[in-house]
Each structure stands twice: as structure tokens, then as C-alpha cells.
Amino acid sequence: MRTARRRLTTAVGFALLEHARNRLALVLVVFYIPFWLSMVHWFVASAPSRFLLRATGRTVTVDAGRLTMISGAVNAVTLIVGFMMFMTTFKSLAFDRRLALAGYPRVPLLVAKVAAMLLASAATALYATAVICWYWDPVRPALLAAGLFSAAVGYGGIGILLGAFLRRELEGMFVIIMTSLMDTMLQNPVSNPGASKDGVQLLPEYGPTQVSVAAGFSGAVPYGHLLLGPLWFAVMWLAATAAFGLRTRSHLTKAPPLPAPGRV
């Protein structure tokens, strides 16, 4: 039990340290989120915009600037956490394989990555919520943070999957940026007048966007939609975990050692 706890705490500690030393991601969190949301505040007109809030089953008319700020926050947290998890998975793949072959159980290694991701997602989501609250007062700020958190978690899973399969850093960054941008633009009626069409439910940011918009402009709490981000994470993480398990298994036949008389 003590050994298991030590393995877990060691792996979690180092996973967190790895994130803390990812300077680019930290710079993005600190500067990109307020920069992006401030750009939205200054440049997007506050005209009325109609948004199909499937979480409550009705169309709401909201401020386009505020709606775009929520979209921007979803976009920013998904980019940052997706990028963080891609980089950490991609860079530590060979190292994790070495640890696993050296005898480190895979479960604490995997759990550590998830724990670090949850903390990074929570911090990023809270920070983005605080920036939004600087500009206006969402109806339910805690739910808005939860919506952004679920978006970050979903893309964290996508980042882990990409990190497990892609072979170049540029490929992963490109896929995450393009996916998140398309995902965000397709769901925002300001950038896509057809955002209420069926099919958007299949996008990773659908659930988190619905929750975040509901939190910003209504008193509704869409619990079901809140689970969609974590569901995306679970599917991506399971696929990446299966790949990790296959790649780190030892094919070697081992026999017990002999007593070595020459030992000193």
C-alpha cells in the first residue's frame, strides 16, 4: 500500500513539475487568454445574436460580443490544455516506456498524467472565467468555469491521443489548432449563421459550449451536457491508454537469477 502510494505521488509530482516547466504553455495561459478575450471585447460589436441553446431546448437572443467572448474562452482553454497534453505525452513517450520496462507500473504513470491534466484544466478554466468576469457578469460564473473545465478536459484527451500516435511536434500542434478553431467557429452563430444545424452535437466543444452559454445567459444547469467534455476525454484517453499498454509491454522471457558466487 505504501509502495503504491509512493509510486503514485512520485509520478504525480513529476507530471505536475513537467507542466510547471512548460514555459510556452504558461505564457499562453497568462497572456494569451486575457489578450484574446480583450480583443473580442474591443472588436466584436455587441449586436443581438440568436443562439440555439439545446441544453434548455430554446433559442435565446444574446449579446454577440459576450457570446464570442465565451466562444473565445472555450477556444483558448482547449488550445492550451490540448497543446500541453500533446507535448507532455509526445515528449515523454520514450521515457515513460523506459520507466515501464524498468518496472514502474503503468497505472500510476497514467493516473499521474490525468491528475496533472485535471489540475491544469481547472486552473486554466478558473483563470479564463476570472477574465470574463472582469468584463461582464455571467449569470452563473461557477457553471461557466465548469463548462470551460469540461472543454479543457475534452481537448486534454485529444492532446494525449495525438501525442501517442503522431511522430512530429508540428503535426500535433497543427491538428489541435485547426480542430479547435473549426470546432469553435462552427458553433458560434456570429461566425457561422448555420450554427443551429444538426450535426454540431458531434463536435468535441459542443457540450462545453452549451454549458458555458447557459451559464453566461440563463439560470439553467445542463448536467447532461456537462458530461460530454469528460466523455470525449474518456474515449480519447482509453484509446491512448490501449496504445500505451501495447507499446510498453515487455516481450521478454525472464528466468529467476542464479546465486552469483563472485559477488562482493
Added chain:
Amino acid sequence: MPGRPPALHVRDVHKSYRSRHVLRGVSFDLEPGTLTGVVGENGAGKSTLLRILSGQSAADGGEAVVRGTLGHCPQEAVLNDCLTVAQHLRYFRVAYGLPDTRRAEELLEELRFGEYRYTRAGELSGGTRQKLNLTLALMHDPEVLLLDEPYQGFDWETYLRFWQVARRLRERGRCVLVVSHLAWDTGRLDRLYRLHDGAVRPWCPAPVPEPSCGDPASAVGAEAAR
């Protein structure tokens, strides 16, 4: 030691990548307390063989059995650039289930990179990264040690120290297999194989002049280093 079961038993190992048959029946046995070399040209299949012996790849046929614990030093230093040397030692202490890092600390001193204990791997020079790479393979004092081009990037003194470490491991009954593309320093080995055409055979290269006797004090450049 005759009659003792081998520490590393390799029998009729085959491996192909699509139509390319890289290993075509590799067989050899290594007893405890032996220092063995496997040499081969670039692309001969040395890394493929080591991947199979270390358990990273499955052979298409044949068997490889390791008796006891295994240490593997890969050709490319496999490290986490965000972690310091000391953090690497802590991580692998937990992986190997060791009570402390005493053996690793000894290696740090022996390979002379203790001063980099709190430096991140990403900031280390190529040679120091390789020292850490080697230390991670040795720190649990394994019965069988697989070393893939282990002295890449080492300066002359460290190179000689590496052979001192290898010699001591042999004396303590460890089985050490060094894989290299160069057949120099064959005099330091108990046995030498050549991997050629997908199979290993005992090999005796043409004699080369002995290097300056293996004593760091008399090595070329030692005076300048002092």
C-alpha cells in the same frame, strides 16, 4: 564457469520488417561474469537485436531468456528534459523498487558528473546525458546488462572509466553485453561476436595496436585535463 546456466540465452531469433529479413537465426549464450561485444556494420540489425533482448520488440521466431534483473542502456539517451539528474534517480529508484540511490550516487561520482545533480537533463551536454543514460541502466545493479553504443560522446577519461566500471561488473558476476558498430577495444572483451547477414558468429578481428594501456593518468589529453 562451465556447467552454469547462461545469464542470457538467445536461440534462433528471427525478425523481419516487411520483406526485409533483419535477423535470420541469431543464437548465443552468455554466462554470468562475462564481458561480451557484438559488432556489426550500420544497418546490420544490432539495434533490432537489442530491442528484442530488452523486451521492447517481439521476435518473429526463436527465444531470448534473461536470467535475473535486466539493465538496458539505449543508444539514444532516453531522458526527460524537464527533470534534473537527481529527479531522474528518484524516479528510477521507485521504478526499480530500490531502498535508496546509493549505487546511483556511486556511479555519479565514478563517472564524474555529480556536480550536475541539480541540472535539468535538457541542459546537459551530450556526454553528460549519456552518463546519466548509463547510470539509469546500472543503478539497480542488474544481473544482465545490455549496452548499446554506451560510450558515445564520452571524452577519453570517461571512456576509460566506463571500461573500469564494466570490468568490475564482470568481476562481480554480472553479464555485460556491449553492442557497437566499431570493433576497437576488443582486448577488453572476453568474447566478441559479429552480426552479419542476420546471424552472429564468433569473430576475431585483425590485431590493432593497444591503446595507451588504459590508465587515465597516462592517457592522451590527461595532462591537459589536469
